[in-house]
Amino acid sequence: MSVWWVLLALSCLSFSAGLQKTNRYEGYKIYEISGKARSLSFSETLNELVKNASYYEVFSGFNGGNPAQIMVHPHEQVNFVQLMDDNNVDYDIINRNVGLTLSRQFETNQMLRQWFPYNGRLGTERYYSHEEINQFIEDLAVKYPRRVFLKTVGRSYENRWLKTITITNGDARRNKNVILVDGGFHAREWISPAAAIYLINQLVENLEDNADLLQDFDWVILPVVNPDGYEYTQLSADTRMWRKTRQPSSSNCIGTDPNRNFDFHWNEEGASDDPCDDTFAGAKAFSEPEALVVGDLIHSYADRGQMYLTLHSYGSLILYPWGWTAAVPDTEEDLKEVAEAGKSAILEATGTNYTVGPSTTTINYAASGASDDYAFNAGFPISFTMELPFGGTGFDPPASEIDRIVKETWVGIAAMARRVIQKYPLA
Numbered sequence: 001m002s003v004w005w006v007l008l009a010l011s012c013l014s015f016s017a018g019l020q021k022t023n024r025y026e027g028y029k030i031y032e033i034s035g036k037a038r039s040l041s042f043s044e045t046l047n048e049l050v051k052n053a054s055y056y057e058v059f060s061g062f063n064g065g066n067p068a069q070i071m072v073h074p075h076e077q078v079n080f081v082q083l084m085d086d087n088n089v090d091y092d093i094i095n096r097n098v099g100l101t102l103s104r105q106f107e108t109n110q111m112l113r114q115w116f117p118y119n120g121r122l123g124t125e126r127y128y129s130h131e132e133i134n135q136f137i138e139d140l141a142v143k144y145p146r147r148v149f150l151k152t153v154g155r156s157y158e159n160r161w162l163k164t165i166t167i168t169n170g171d172a173r174r175n176k177n178v179i180l181v182d183g184g185f186h187a188r189e190w191i192s193p194a195a196a197i198y199l200i201n202q203l204v205e206n207l208e209d210n211a212d213l214l215q216d217f218d219w220v221i222l223p224v225v226n227p228d229g230y231e232y233t234q235l236s237a238d239t240r241m242w243r244k245t246r247q248p249s250s251s252n253c254i255g256t257d258p259n260r261n262f263d264f265h266w267n268e269e270g271a272s273d274d275p276c277d278d279t280f281a282g283a284k285a286f287s288e289p290e291a292l293v294v295g296d297l298i299h300s301y302a303d304r305g306q307m308y309l310t311l312h313s314y315g316s317l318i319l320y321p322w323g324w325t326a327a328v329p330d331t332e333e334d335l336k337e338v339a340e341a342g343k344s345a346i347l348e349a350t351g352t353n354y355t356v357g358p359s360t361t362t363i364n365y366a367a368s369g370a371s372d373d374y375a376f377n378a379g380f381p382i383s384f385t386m387e388l389p390f391g392g393t394g395f396d397p398p399a400s401e402i403d404r405i406v407k408e409t410w411v412g413i414a415a416m417a418r419r420v421i422q423k424y425p426l427a
Contacts, residue, residue, distance in 0.1 A: 025102055026074075026099035028071055028074065028097070028099060029072055029074075029093055029095060030393055031092070031093055032067045032068070033069075033070070033084070034067055045087070052076075053277060053278065055075065057241075058070050059314075059393075059394040060315050060390075069394055071098060098393055102241070105392065108398065108399065109126065112126035112127075122197045124403035126402075127402070130231055133197065133224060134161060137165040146172075147167065148166070148204060151164050153222070154292070155289065156226070156245075156246075156289060157245060160228060160231070162293050164297065165200060165223075167200065167204055167221070168214060168218050169211065176216055176426060177216055177304050177305075177306045178218050178219075178301045179217055179308075179309070179417055180301055180309070181196060181222070181310075182196070182223075182225050182310050183225070184196070184224035184311075185259045185312060185371070186243045186244075186257075186312060187226055187229025187232060187242045187245075188229075188240060189388075191388050191391065191395075191406070194402050194405075195409040196221055196224075196311060197223060198406035198407065198409070199219075202410055212421065213414065213417055215421075216425065217306070217421060220297070220301060222297065225291075225294055226244075226258055227290075228246035229255065241395070241396075242255075244256055244257050245257075245290060247288060247289075250283065251275045251276065253275040256288050257281065258291045258294075259367070260280070260281040260367065260369040261282045261286060261287060262370060262371055264374045265369060266369040267285075268324055268368035269368050270323070295371075298371075302375075302378045306380065307384070307417065307420045310371050310385050311388065311409070312385055313388045313389075313391075316352060316388070317355050317356075317362065318339040318355070318385075319357065319362055319372070320335040320358055320383065321383060322358060323359035323368065323370045323385075324360070324373055326360045334423065339384060339416065341416050341418070342354070342386075343355075343412070346412040349408065354412070359385065370385070381424065386412070388405055388409055389405055
């Protein structure tokens with residue numbers, strides 16, 4: 001542990017009195033249920049239980065046999081424990097007060113912003129705002145005018161600019177193959193834009209080490225798909241777990257799940273038509289300007305695009321189509337081959353074991369209207385959702401874990417990209 005992290009831990013003690021105030025998640029607990037409990041009857045019981053979003057939220061299901069993690073409202077914890085006992089299901093409490101955890105993290109993040117102001121670079125010391133991320137890629141375009149190109153591709157509902165960065169090797173060759181990457185679909189998954197930033201840094205600043213990744217391929221990266229939601233989660237501990245966009249619906253509820261809003265099997269299995277649900281598919285396909293931007297990007301590069309990668313959190317998963325059905329594509333072996341390259345590289349480098357597989361059957365639920373299915377159907381032969389590792393209460397690794405997670409993620413992305421380059425050479 002570095003000296004400054006020790007100092008930070010000590011300084012946080014001074015906030016302890018202020019952290020005791022009640023917030024939205026005060027007294028919430030996160031329970032972990034063993035993957036051994038995945039009997040059909042219990043899974044069905046659990047699925048019915050967690051439909052009550054006022055009291056339950058599933059952070060991860062029985063992903064590839066992994067434990068399920070569920071956040072439970074204080075008023076429902078006795079009933080939840082009784083259900084576990086009645087079904088002879090073992091469980092652990094992995095967080096006894098989510099509100100307290102989020103409050104501490106909020107205070108820490110506020111201090112880190114003061115200690116590490118934006119200075120022309122984005123490191124791994126803290127999480128950065130959408131404005132800082134946009135400024136960073138703008139600065140890179142100025143610093144490397146022959147290799148880095150910026151494009152404004154749209155605006156969010158709250159009028160924040162969505163910008164892509166295109167990274168090349170500077171040889172000015174046209175019509176290269178493309179790898180398209182995005183992050184920050186779900187607002188609370190801060191580690192996703194952080195991983196996209198680290199990816200950008202590696203490709204831009206370390207050209208010599210990564211020349212093969214840019215020889216016949218250009219990389220197009222949209223670091224934050226959902227900037228309105230992302231900024232909303234940074235306002236307070238109360239808003240930290242927000243997932244959706246910020247466009248109001250016809251009801252009193254706000255936001256749509258942008259990763260259920262794509263016009264491919266829209267609003268089918270695994271999406272909700274209730275505007276108050278976290279998986280609300282929207283009033284119509286592409287109702288969200290942020291999802292429409294990604295859809296346009298996918299179509300813009302579909303003729304040259306060889307891999308689409310969307311970064312999410314959490315679960316240590318590399319998922320490929322389909323998400324709308326338990327069926328798999330005819331080219332599953334190609335998808336699996338590339339995903340396994342990333343899994344093997346991460347395991348060898350860090351010991352973290354990723355699970356690879358088709359989305360629906362690997363995570364045990366469908367997710368229709370998602371971007372990876374849309375990109376695959378549009379013509380990208382390789383299309384993945386990469387769920388980064390667990391941290392904090394699940395979606396919120398503390399700043400001290402950013403460096404480890406993003407470096408590990410880069411290892412996997414680079415390995416998958418190299419396999420894609422082998423499989424799909426420039427014609």
